[in-house]
Amino acid sequence: MSASLCQLTDTAKKYLQTKKPKDGYILLQVDGGGCAGFSYKWGTTQEIDGTLVDDILVVDPMTEMYIIGSTIDYVEEVFGSYLKISNPMATSSCGCGESFGV
Secondary structure, X not given: OOHHHEEEOHHHHHHHHHHOOOOOEEEEEEEEOOOOOEEEEEEXXXXXXXXXXXXXXXXXXXXXXXXXXXXXXXXXXXXXXXXXXXXXXXXXXOOOOOEEEO
């Protein structure tokens, strides 16, 4: 997969930079489960085993096919903040935005 696998907004880049470990990366994975079938899982890693996006985010190889064309944004609201994934591959999602179906 190419680096255009998904896009990070400027606000997402800034936020992820503050959470990225020294000499490491933020990791995005998709796991089976959640109320809509799949769920996003965030973590950290020291290795690039997958696609590196903007020198910050490593997308797990098994996750790539589920997030092609997605945009990741960091949203701040009155009652909290979160990473929002706008995923064109998703055919359904739950109310909290943490799980989706394809």
